[in-house]
Amino acid sequence: MIRVLFAALALGWASLSLPALAVEPDEILDDPALEARAREISTGLRCLVCQNESIDASNADLAKDLRILVRERLVAGDSDDEVRAFMVARYGDFVLLKPPVKPETYVLWFGPAAILVAGAIGVAVYIRRRGPQRPQAEAGDGLSPAERARLDRLLAGKDDGTSDA
Amino acid sequence: MSEIAQGNVGRRLLFLAPVILFAVLAGYFLWGLAPGRDPRILPSALIDQPVPDFDAGPLAGIGVPGLASTDLKAGKVSLVNFFASWCIPCRAEHPLLMNLAAQGGVELYGMNYKNKPAEARAWLVELGNPYSRIGTDEPGRIGIDWGVSGVPETFIVDGEGRIRYRHWGPIDRRAMEEIIRPLIVELSR
Numbered sequence: 001m002i003r004v005l006f007a008a009l010a011l012g013w014a015s016l017s018l019p020a021l022a023v024e025p026d027e028i029l030d031d032p033a034l035e036a037r038a039r040e041i042s043t044g045l046r047c048l049v050c051q052n053e054s055i056d057a058s059n060a061d062l063a064k065d066l067r068i069l070v071r072e073r074l075v076a077g078d079s080d081d082e083v084r085a086f087m088v089a090r091y092g093d094f095v096l097l098k099p100p101v102k103p104e105t106y107v108l109w110f111g112p113a114a115i116l117v118a119g120a121i122g123v124a125v126y127i128r129r130r131g132p133q134r135p136q137a138e139a140g141d142g143l144s145p146a147e148r149a150r151l152d153r154l155l156a157g158k159d160d161g162t163s164d165a
Numbered sequence: 166m167s168e169i170a171q172g173n174v175g176r177r178l179l180f181l182a183p184v185i186l187f188a189v190l191a192g193y194f195l196w197g198l199a200p201g202r203d204p205r206i207l208p209s210a211l212i213d214q215p216v217p218d219f220d221a222g223p224l225a226g227i228g229v230p231g232l233a234s235t236d237l238k239a240g241k242v243s244l245v246n247f248f249a250s251w252c253i254p255c256r257a258e259h260p261l262l263m264n265l266a267a268q269g270g271v272e273l274y275g276m277n278y279k280n281k282p283a284e285a286r287a288w289l290v291e292l293g294n295p296y297s298r299i300g301t302d303e304p305g306r307i308g309i310d311w312g313v314s315g316v317p318e319t320f321i322v323d324g325e326g327r328i329r330y331r332h333w334g335p336i337d338r339r340a341m342e343e344i345i346r347p348l349i350v351e352l353s354r
Contacts, residue, residue: 061279061305062315065304090309092209
């Protein structure tokens with residue numbers, strides 16, 4: 001009895017954790033291959049009403065129309081790219097949840113990498129500039145021969161440091 | 166000496182970099198948060214494109230013909246307004262359209278979007294009909310071809326049938342006087 005209850009609970013929980021789908025049963029195509037392609041395309045298309053949801057997840061009226069339109073285009077023999085181009089021709093690149101790589105979006109796509117590279121160059125330059133300072137200090141410490149002689153005397157303890165000779 | 170001065174300038178610029186970066190970011194954030202900005206308003210993909218091919222049947226009982234793409238290529242500047250009786254902002258912009266129709270100077274066409282004909286008829290009888298042609302788009306397919314994401318949306322089409330401007334949302338007095346009318350005058354020259 002407890003086991004049955006536990007299984008029912010687990011099942012209920014599992015069904016809760018499934019992604020909420022907006023796709024209604026009457027929209028689904030009979031051909032599973034086409035349906036899979038339609039699902040894949042529509043998860044990448046933005047709902048123009050909710051804007052941060054894909055048409056696959058949105059319950060908006062327009063999203064439903066667009067889902068059906070995607071399926072119609074696929075049944076009519078369009079390739080995935082042709083379906084996307086069809087949507088972009090009407091709603092612009094904004095309809096694609098993943099922005100295309102083209103000159104206008106280079107900053108978006110390559111900006112972060114460019115900043116990373118610039119930062120790495122900056123760090124490298126900084127380390128290179130700072131690095132050689134220690135050996136330089138050992139080789140030439142900027143003391144004149146007289147000063148060096150005095151320093152040697154001081155270190156040897158033969159001078160109290162008051163006389164300049 | 167000059168080498169040292171140059172080094173100082175370089176170092177100063179380096180210290181300024183975070184300030185500049187902050188200013189640029191703050192500028193973007195300010196722009197994003199500006200009270201007048203509506204992030205839902207997007208540029209239309211159809212600007213300067215020819216109007217999509219369509220042939221929308223008339224709204225029965227109103228007494229004006231339907232609307233087809235050929236009507237928009239007849240040499241006159243036209244204004245195509247997607248509307249629906251269930252759309253509250255459409256009600257808000259309606260008096261401005263009535264006014265525009267009364268003043269003339271532009272072909273004012275309506276597209277009845279996702280609307281039951283009877284409801285659209287009742288709405289136009291109640292508020293008046295500013296349109297000289299009304300096409301019906303009950304399934305909303307023609308709207309999709311025009312890149313419409315909701316009503317009201319208004320397009321200004323030049324005499325050759327190219328879309329020159331799209332107004333998203335209800336037209337207010339300011340948009341009418343500052344954008345729409347001047348553009349109609351300019352395109353009519």
